[in-house]
Amino acid sequence: MNELVWIFVSALLINNFVLAYFLGLCPFLGVSGRLETSFRLGLATTFVLIVTALCAWFLNTYILIHAPYLRLISFIVVIASTVQFIEMAIKKLSPALFKALGIFLPLITTNCAILGLAIFATNRGYNLVEGLIFALGAGAGFTLAMVLMAGLREETELSDVPALMQGTALNLIIAGILSMAFMGFAGLFSST
Amino acid sequence: MDRDKNLDTYQEFVKGIWRDNPVFVQVLGMCPMLAVTNSAINALVMGGATLFVLMGSSFLVAAFKKWIPKQVRISLYIIIIATFVTVADYTLLALLPGVHKELGAFIPLIVANCMILGRQEAFASRHGVRFAVMDAAGMSLGFVLALFSLGSIREILGNGSLFNIPLFGETFEPWVIMILPPGGFITLGLILLFFNWVAARKKAFLEQVAQAERESL
Numbered sequence: 126m127n128e129l130v131w132i133f134v135s136a137l138l139i140n141n142f143v144l145a146y147f148l149g150l151c152p153f154l155g156v157s158g159r160l161e162t163s164f165r166l167g168l169a170t171t172f173v174l175i176v177t178a179l180c181a182w183f184l185n186t187y188i189l190i191h192a193p194y195l196r197l198i199s200f201i202v203v204i205a206s207t208v209q210f211i212e213m214a215i216k217k218l219s220p221a222l223f224k225a226l227g228i229f230l231p232l233i234t235t236n237c238a239i240l241g242l243a244i245f246a247t248n249r250g251y252n253l254v255e256g257l258i259f260a261l262g263a264g265a266g267f268t269l270a271m272v273l274m275a276g277l278r279e280e281t282e283l284s285d286v287p288a289l290m291q292g293t294a295l296n297l298i299i300a301g302i303l304s305m306a307f308m309g310f311a312g313l314f315s316s317t
Numbered sequence: 318m319d320r321d322k323n324l325d326t327y328q329e330f331v332k333g334i335w336r337d338n339p340v341f342v343q344v345l346g347m348c349p350m351l352a353v354t355n356s357a358i359n360a361l362v363m364g365g366a367t368l369f370v371l372m373g374s375s376f377l378v379a380a381f382k383k384w385i386p387k388q389v390r391i392s393l394y395i396i397i398i399a400t401f402v403t404v405a406d407y408t409l410l411a412l413l414p415g416v417h418k419e420l421g422a423f424i425p426l427i428v429a430n431c432m433i434l435g436r437q438e439a440f441a442s443r444h445g446v447r448f449a450v451m452d453a454a455g456m457s458l459g460f461v462l463a464l465f466s467l468g469s470i471r472e473i474l475g476n477g478s479l480f481n482i483p484l485f486g487e488t489f490e491p492w493v494i495m496i497l498p499p500g501g502f503i504t505l506g507l508i509l510l511f512f513n514w515v516a517a518r519k520k521a522f523l524e525q526v527a528q529a530e531r532e533s534l
Contacts, residue, residue: 145498150347151431194407197425198399205392237348237429244422289513293344297506305499 129258136262139311142238143270144304149238153271154296163275171264173233174242176211177204178260181243182253200243208233238267273303329448333455339432340463341512346432350464351501352423357480360468362416364461366409366424370401371433371457372450375441379449382442394437402427470504471495
């Protein structure tokens with residue numbers, strides 16, 4: 126149980142996917158303009174992360190032990206088709222949710238956090254439960270980083286920023302400061 | 318190749334290095350960019366792997382574009398890219414096990430580098446093999462340049478060394494923050510700031526020239 130809590134907190138705060146591993150930076154810098162959309166994108170990504178963790182575990186346990194060199198190709202194909210499939214399923218089952226997620230659902234395929242999660246979970250040899258907890262933590266961490274960033278960006282819109290600084294340069298420096306703040310969480314678990 | 322007529326091989330090669338630099342100007346491929354640039358050698362290895370993958374997949378995509386059905390093209394590009402990345406991954410594991418271990422999961426993550434997929438979709442699938450390979454070479458050299466400059470800045474400041482060779486004397490206190498994740502964000506932010514400054518200066522200069530021309534008429 127302790128192990129599971131550690132995996133969750135580590136993925137959520139200490140080794141935050143965006144701020145410590147630089148995964149999923151494209152949506153982090155691209156879509157984080159509005160608080161509302163950032164939150165929704167975070168939820169959608171969390172959902173896909175959890176499904177990916179399931180798929181990766183299944184592939185690793187039953188198929189890839191026979192051909193480990195096919196890991197990358199099969200992961201990416203499975204992720205792309207799963208996202209497509211989920212998209213169709215949600216469209217059919219819950220049009221309201223589909224509308225809420227909008228364009229973000231297909232875009233998630235190209236988010237490197239998803240592939241990164243599958244690879245990290247494999248490298249660390251997580252079992253099914255650990256993998257799911259890891260996915261949940263990573264997704265929550267991604268959502269947290271997105272929401273924090275969106276909140277800060279909404280503030281900067283109102284402030285007087287030098288023209289040269291506007292856009293990505295400013296966002297990167299904000300992200301750097303945010304990342305510095307998150308490093309403080311490293312002291313949460315003193316035993317590790 | 319009708320639309321290749323007015324392309325110049327040299328131009329296609331050079332544009333990726335500076336004018337359309339994938340990192341500094343287009344801001345693509347950020348994930349591998351920031352994660353592996355904590356030392357110059359890691360940055361160079363990562364850049365080399367990306368160069369191999371991008372050139373290989375651009376070549377294949379340009380050579381086979383007639384047979385790739387439009388509806389499934391993205392999936393096919395990704396499979397082609399993933400194949401080259403797997404080759405690069407296993408080659409590095411065999412040749413440079415130390416660096417491979419340090420780069421860890423970020424070599425397989427080259428697949429998700431949006432710059433590579435972007436070049437296939439935007440360039441290789443619409444042009445001949447020769448131009449596609451030149452474009453890929455230029456873009457990846459631009460990427461290597463960006464990785465290397467970021468990696469060396471971070472290693473020099475954060476570790477006081479370059480390629481593991483100490484640069485400063487014993488008294489140098491390394492800025493540890495630079496080789497940690499926040500340093501990556503901040504360094505890239507400052508480099509982009511510099512690029513914005515250069516672009517603004519160039520624009521001001523061109524305006525001055527235009528105005529001087531108007532006045533002399």
